[in-house]
Amino acid sequence: MEKDVTIPEQAASSPEPLLRVEGLVKHFPIRKGVFGRQSAAVKAVDGIDFEVYPGETLGVVGESGCGKSTMGRLITRLIEPSGGKVEFDGRDITHLSMGKMRPMRRDIQMIFQDPYSSLNPRHTIGTIVSAPFRLQNVEPEGGLKNHVQELLQLVGLSPEHYNRYPHEFSGGQRQRIGIARALALRPKLVVADEPVSALDVSIQAQVVNLLDDLQDELGLTYVIIAHDLSVIRHVSDRIAVMYLGKIVELADRKALYSTPMHPYTTALMSAVPVPDPRRRGLKSERILLKGDVPSPISPPSGCRFHTRCWKATEICKTQEPPLIALKTGHQVACHHPENAPDQVPGQQVLAEAREAVELIAPAKPEASAEEPPESGATPTEDGTATPSEPAEDGAKE
Known part of the structure; x- marks a missing residue:
């Protein structure tokens, strides 16, 4: 069953976007010679503008190398922009220092593409999922272990998995662990970079439906990056099409697919x-x-x-x-x-x-x-x- 394309109630009641991006640019320098002088630059993202409203899902599609993943890391401030502006919840976060950005991490989280390389193989699942609480000095009610076990249940895992290691899980289960870690502090915005591309087709639908259910239950806002047009069609309210660092089309899901x-x-x-x-x-x-x-x-x-x-x-x-x-x-x-x-x-x-x-x-x-x-x-x-x-x-x- 496809997602309803009506504008989310949160967006209708809140005219202000949760995320506003204006002229965002990221150029990676290419340096040569003994002194490492810049000879050229890879223009991964070269001036994009869009907005994301509370409660909606923006899908981003395009060929490999078009700058989708770089854009996701820019809006979560995992990498520093070369230019442009990123506003989150009315605050300019474009060039915030690491210390000032840390409190914002509670509201902006990311789900990574590879569910194995994004998990530390030497840490147990309990340690991985509880890391956001320790980094933010948050003590959940009922104790940290009980809260982490509740998170594992929320994403479809067993509380008994608390003391296990990532290598003991399948790809779909590892991605669920990554989702639990991203949702630990109840963020407002979640950026999912190819969340199902590394999974079997039989597992993809389960993870996509889980993301939909969690959005309804927790009131999340998503930016989902994917290659699979059928996945984007299922989960998105609006879709942005990227080509070579630029957004070439941005429209409602139904309008984009029909015309x-x-x-x-x-x-x-x-x-x-x-x-x-x-x-x-x-x-x-x-x-x-x-x-x-x-x-x-x-x-x-x-x-x-x-x-x-x-x-x-x-x-x-x-x-x-x-x-x-x-x-x-x-x-x-x-x-x-x-x-x-x-x-x-x-x-x-x-x-x-x-x-x-x-x-x-x-x-x-x-x-x-x-x-x-x-x-x-x-x-x-x-x-x-x-x-x-x-x-x-x-x-x-």
Whole structure:
């Protein structure tokens, strides 16, 4: 069952965002020579803006290397930003010192991608989960051990696991331990960096449902970073699409999946597999982007996606499109968006743009002799069923 896309009650009652990011930048210097002089910089995050409201879940998707994980570490202040501004609960935390940032750690926590490397193998589970209380000098009611055992039960583990070590648990159980540690001090904001990508598919749904249940029970606010578009669709209220250090589209989940505006988002949606063989005929053509992602050391001028875009024009090479709202709550950074009016009409599509992608027609499902075609479908001469109406959420489903 998909998550309700209505705006959370907390966000409706609180017009002020819990997290506000403005022009966030992180460049990692590349140094060469005897004196270690900077010769270049990896532009991991290069000016992004977004807000997260209390009680909602913001999903962040994009290819590997686009800056998603770096962005997560920047807003939790695990690494120092090169520029921009991060406000949490009305307070500027962009350049707070370690000492001043420590009290804020109670309200901002992170769940890491690898559930094993993020746990100290020499410490017991009780020591790992109780560490936030010791670091913050907090003594929970009823005693520390009892409270930690209650946390273990909250995430689906047994209190008897208190004295065990990380190597004695499966991947899904280790991730639950990481979740328990992140929730120990009842934070307001949790940043989950690929929380299920290292887990088996059978375990992913359990962890995702656990995060949903904990959000409802504890009133949490999430920023969830993931590659899996089906996971993001299930858990998110709004979704930000990143490409090469920039947010290229930011919209409500339903709007993004039904009417994506940025060509890159359209290409991502076309890659979503349809597990039901009877519905594969409803899927549109697969858009296969040619070439590799440009280097973040020297990103392309203008729109960073123009080297792989089939709609690129001369203005895309020279002028970077701003992230603007073309519909209510739907922002996109594109001169020639999909499912929206052209922002710079009359431009000539570049010759190289016509060869930037390859369209792959969807495989038609074979009709079973025992099963008649679905209602609303018309049988063809070769026995396949052609849908008479598009899918409920659009052809990209």
